[in-house]
Amino acid sequence: MWAVITMRVALVIGTRPQIIKSAPIIKEAGRRGLELDVIHTGQHYDYEMSRAFFNELELPDPVVNLGGWRSCL
Numbered sequence: 001m002w003a004v005i006t007m008r009v010a011l012v013i014g015t016r017p018q019i020i021k022s023a024p025i026i027k028e029a030g031r032r033g034l035e036l037d038v039i040h041t042g043q044h045y046d047y048e049m050s051r052a053f054f055n056e057l058e059l060p061d062p063v064v065n066l067g068g069w070r071s072c073l
Contacts, residue, residue: 019057038059042067
């Protein structure tokens, strides 16, 4: 009898180019039913611009936003 192994994957992104490059990975993970958590570091973070990319690419919201350098102040 075979054991079923489930895996949860975290994808850490921080910049707009990474959002664009990661879109196919995020979508394929969803098609395959994989548990994928997107974590946004907030590097070079501009909420409206990042939000626009997530919306335009029809990506789920990040489960965590670390707030980038602002969180270090």
